[in-house]
Amino acid sequence: xxxxxxxxxxxxxxxxxxxxxxxxxxxxxxxxxxxxxxxxxxxxxxxxxxxxxxxxxxxxxxxxxxxxxxxxxxxxxxxxxxxxxxxxxxxxxxxxxxxxxxxxxxxxxxxxxxxxxxxxxxxxxxxxxxxxxxxxxxxxxxxxxxxxxxxxxxxxxxxxxxxxxxxxxxxxxxxxxxxxxxxxxxxxxxxxxxxxxxxxxxxxxxxxxxxxxxxxxxxxxxxxxxxxxxxxxxxxxxxxxxxxxxxxxxxxxxxxxxxxxxxxxxxxxxxxxxxxxxxxxxxxxxxxxxxxxxxxxxxxxxxxxxxxxxxxxxxxxxxxxxxxxxxxxxxxxxxxxxxxxxxxxxxxxxxxxxxxxxxxxxxxxxxxxxxxxxxxxxxxxxxxxxxxxxxxxxxxxxxxxxxxxxxxxxxxxxxxxxxxxxxxxxxxxxxxxxxxxxxxxxxxxxxxxxxxxxxxxxxxxxxxxxxxxxxxxxxxxxxxxxxxxxxxxxxxxxxxxxx
RNA sequence: GGGCCGCUAGCUCAAUUGGCAGAGCGCCGGACUUUUAAUCCGUUGGUUCUGGGUUCGAGUCCCAGGCGGCCCA
Numbered sequence: 036x037x038x039x040x041x042x043x044x045x046x047x048x049x050x051x052x053x054x055x056x057x058x059x060x061x062x063x064x065x066x067x068x069x070x071x072x073x074x075x076x077x078x079x080x081x082x083x084x085x086x087x088x089x090x091x092x093x094x095x096x097x098x099x100x101x102x103x104x105x106x107x108x109x110x111x112x113x114x115x116x117x118x119x120x121x122x123x124x125x126x127x128x129x130x131x132x133x134x135x136x137x138x139x140x141x142x143x144x145x146x147x148x149x150x151x152x153x154x155x156x157x158x159x160x161x162x163x164x165x166x167x168x169x170x171x172x173x174x175x176x177x178x179x180x181x182x183x184x185x186x187x188x189x190x191x192x193x194x195x196x197x198x199x200x201x202x203x204x205x206x207x208x209x210x211x212x213x214x215x216x217x218x219x220x221x222x223x224x225x226x227x228x229x230x231x232x233x234x235x236x237x238x239x240x241x242x243x244x245x246x247x248x249x250x251x252x253x254x255x256x257x258x259x260x261x262x263x264x265x266x267x268x269x270x271x272x273x274x275x276x277x278x279x280x281x282x283x284x285x286x287x288x289x290x291x292x293x294x295x296x297x298x299x300x301x302x303x304x305x306x307x308x309x310x311x312x313x314x315x316x317x318x319x320x321x322x323x324x325x326x327x328x329x330x331x332x333x334x335x336x337x338x339x340x341x342x343x344x345x346x347x348x349x350x351x352x353x354x355x356x357x358x359x360x361x362x363x364x365x366x367x368x369x370x371x372x373x374x375x376x377x378x379x380x381x382x383x384x385x386x387x388x389x390x391x392x393x394x395x396x397x398x399x400x401x402x403x404x405x406x407x408x409x410x411x412x413x414x415x416x417x418x419x420x421x422x423x424x425x426x427x428x429x430x431x432x433x434x435x436x437x438x439x440x441x442x443x444x445x446x447x448x449x450x451x452x453x454x455x456x457x458x459x460x461x462x463x464x465x466x467x468x469x470x471x472x473x474x475x476x477x478x479x480x481x482x483x484x485x486x487x488x489x490x491x492x493x494x495x496x497x498x499x500x501x502x503x504x505x506x507x508x509x510x511x512x513x514x515x516x517x518x519x520x521x522x523x524x525x526x527x528x529x530x531x532x533x534x
Numbered sequence: 535g536g537g538c539c540g541c542u543a544g545c546u547c548a549a550u551u552g553g554c555a556g557a558g559c560g561c562c563g564g565a566c567u568u569u570u571a572a573u574c575c576g577u578u579g580g581u582u583c584u585g586g587g588u589u590c591g592a593g594u595c596c597c598a599g600g601c602g603g604c605c606c607a
Contacts, residue, residue: 106573107566131567146560160568180544183559185571188545192602529601
């Protein structure tokens with residue numbers, strides 16, 4: 036690909052010439068390099084070496100040059116590799132002029148250059164574990180200047196657009212994404228250990244179902260038809276329960292055509308799982324056990340802090356109905372038996388907008404979200420949602436007008452959604468049709484009738500518990516970060532000017 | 535979508551009421567054999583986000599736009 040013409044500002048960032056061999060030729064970059072140790076390994080194995088001692092062991096390491104201290108006939112440098120966030124992944128390089136090949140070339144390396152080094156593992160007189168530079172090779176030149184070695188990179192825009200730089204200079208960024216990776220791995224293993232099977236279902240949907248959200252639309256040329264990017268995993272996974280996958284899960288990207296914010300990115304990662312013969316109570320048990328397991332593995336405890344405030348994820352978590360929590364928060368007893376006019380009056384009082392088409396269930400949910408949800412530090416399972424706003428959940432076994440549904444709330448945010456799943460195809464068709472009427476009336480987030488899903492239910496869905504967890508939000512809690520953009524490697528951004 | 539705040543050298547930041555656009559780090563050159571944000575000396579580096587306007591004079595004031603952050607819906 037030809038380089039486009041560059042503006043002067045880019046040329047200025049090419050801050051130096053190509054590093055050359057002692058004879059002036061361009062330095063050759065090897066095609067491969069074989070490190071046999073990492074910074075973290077060496078600290079672990081040789082950390083106890085005496086000051087000034089040599090280990091008698093030779094190691095080969097590779098990474099980026101992050102600091103450099105040339106002192107005449109002796110040079111020190113700090114190499115960072117992938118073996119740990121921040122200081123855990125750093126090792127000092129020790130380069131005396133007398134033994135270092137092409138000492139001048141080594142001293143002329145810049146911050147950000149990739150190098151490979153082979154040499155004796157030793158400790159300096161001042162007690163810093165080091166690899167002596169008996170051999171070294173330039174692996175890549177940093178032709179753009181690295182950010183300030185002390186202040187790093189703080190501009191959020193640059194951090195998100197140039198994550199490849201952020202990961203090197205901000206320890207927290209690397210730490211958070213390593214935590215995210217481990218969280219995904221631990222979640223898979225934990226579920227598999229309990230007999231769950233991981234599957235992959237389509238990202239392109241002909242009907243965007245399973246959630247309350249505006250979908251993205253794309254077009255398939257050969258079929259000449261519009262397709263939606265999935266807003267949820269739910270309906271395909273329940274088809275698989277019909278198909279006999281009794282414990283099934285998927286961790287996948289979903290897409291919602293909504294605004295961006297500290298908790299919202301248009302594409303995000305959902306875990307959804309379905310368990311035959313289980314109900315929403317079982318899903319609460321599973322949720323608190325899984326989250327407690329992840330907290331223990333990733334943070335060493337279930338008593339954490341989030342944003343400086345204590346957060347105790349130790350099971351069991353409180354379980355309380357939505358109406359009960361609204362009453363605690365507002366002092367008002369509001370439920371589905373409250374006259375519609377009273378609910379509307381409460382909405383006006385709490386500045387909740389409503390329309391004439393909104394039933395009591397919609398108003399109750401809106402009131403809950405406006406007055407109560409953000410105040411719940413939790414963890415707490417908010418249970419028993421109005422049927423009117425829960426078209427895929429099964430009717431509550433005791434409370435008329437409600438369904439068996441809960442959302443786990445942590446730090447004022449919903450991190451998931453779960454039901455005793457609606458089994459009955461006749462009831463399901465009725466709730467789909469109610470949704471379709473809302474859609475026809477202008478609710479862009481309402482669902483459409485999914486005839487194939489209804490056909491699947493007609494073959495028989497056993498009693499099933501289903502759970503969805505927003506992985507990004509869970510990572511936010513466990514990594515103790517405030518914005519979703521800090522847990523998504525390449526968050527959605529507006530294009531840069533001029534691109 | 536609304537309100538508020540921000541955008542100055544590669545990075546982190548200064549610049550009194552409108553009055554010569556600066557520092558540290560980086561980069562480049564020099565000194566230095568136990569440094570670790572090494573230190574010391576000397577350079578280099580600017581479309582002050584963009585476009586208009588007011589003014590003798592605009593980084594600074596006004597208008598429009600771009601991008602980002604925070605709060606609200």
